[in-house]
Amino acid sequence: MSDNEKPMDQDAPQRRILLAVTGLSPQIVTETLFALAIQGEPRWVPTEVHLITTAEGADRARHSLLSADLAWFARLIADYRLPPIAFTESQIHVLEDVDGAPLGDIRTPADNDQAADQLTELVRRFTADPNTQVHASIAGGRKTMGYYLGYALSLFGRPGDRLSHVLVSEPFESTWDFFYPTPYSRIIETRDHKLADTAEARVMLAEIPFVSLRHGMPAGLLEGKSSFGEAVAAARAGLGAPELVIDYSERRILAGGRPVRLAPALLAFIGWLARRRQRGAPPVLCPLEDHPDPTCAAEYLAEYRAVIGAMGDEERTATRLAKGMDAAFFMEVKSRLHGKLRAALGLGRKPYQIDGSGKPRGYGVGVEGGQIRFVDVRLWF
Known part of the structure; x- marks a missing residue:
């Protein structure tokens, strides 16, 4: 041939x-x-x-x-x-x-x-x-x-x-x-x-x-x-050791060095669970639909106020959580956060997601406490 x-x-x-x-x-x-x-x-x-x-x-x-x-x-x-x-x-x-x-x-x-x-x-x-x-x-x-x-x-x-x-x-x-x-x-x-x-x-x-x-x-x-x-930075973020830097002043996180801008509700959510991880608190149990959790609501609102600042408007969020945080709020914010991480980080998002484990299922960020920092990135750089 x-x-x-x-x-x-x-x-x-x-x-x-x-x-x-x-x-x-x-x-x-x-x-x-x-x-x-x-x-x-x-x-x-x-x-x-x-x-x-x-x-x-x-x-x-x-x-x-x-x-x-x-x-x-x-x-x-x-x-x-x-x-x-x-x-x-x-x-x-x-x-x-x-x-x-x-x-x-x-x-x-x-x-x-x-x-x-x-x-x-x-x-x-x-x-x-x-x-x-x-x-x-x-x-x-x-x-x-x-x-x-x-x-x-x-x-x-x-x-x-x-x-x-x-x-x-x-x-x-x-x-x-x-x-x-x-x-x-x-x-x-x-x-x-x-x-x-x-x-x-x-x-x-x-x-x-x-x-x-x-x-x-x-x-x-x-x-x-x-x-x-x-x-190259995106590939490194997916392959390198995870590090989560949370910057409320810029309303963003750095996930393995990659900046991800987040809406206040989402930034407060990951900040809330990251802060718990940093101080060694146990994972958060998702609240029951018919039994809103006042403790979850109080901790989340504290982070939310830190994000929006003294001049921010928290009335709408505070009203929704007045009786505590329910399952619908928890899962909705978690889903939106995961969507933003997926678009920005690809497979590199996994350490920064709010995943659940155990029975009953507890939720927290995947990175270790020592890999989390709350800083003003403008000063940190």
């Missing part, structure tokens, strides 16, 4: 994206495409190709891969009778500097930050579509570009996505006139000024395993634009 007659991957989704970082060697696009679509077992043929590169890298990609004079991308498709693959100039994504101008090269810390954010956002956007499969190649570009692309795929990638590096046999590696092994004889001059036949070249795809952290990412980062730093 010839290479272009090998069976296709029948489980691959309809939208398949080859995403590559490239620098001054756009050949990695055709080399990777050859390895996937011609040599792969089963063959994986992308439906579209996207590049991330610098201004000079974009020029090289346009001239060598897409121009009418060279057209190496179209030549590969024609030589191996591949189905149409969408790849136009609009799919060459040029990195930008802090002012929005095309980035000539990545040389400064600010350039690195910009590249990381733009790579992360592109990966997040492509992986947000459940009908896509992404194959990311880190073979080209600056080492930092490959690092950021691989890290972004670890943060947002799904089980079906792939990460790879392509290798080319000597003497074809880093030879400008080599783009893929041709199905016919083509003699070129290599970088060391020797002659070689591209039909004899070998291309090897090294697949790189990665750990997917997507399941622990907050919904807000998965669904909206996110920076590299924000995504």
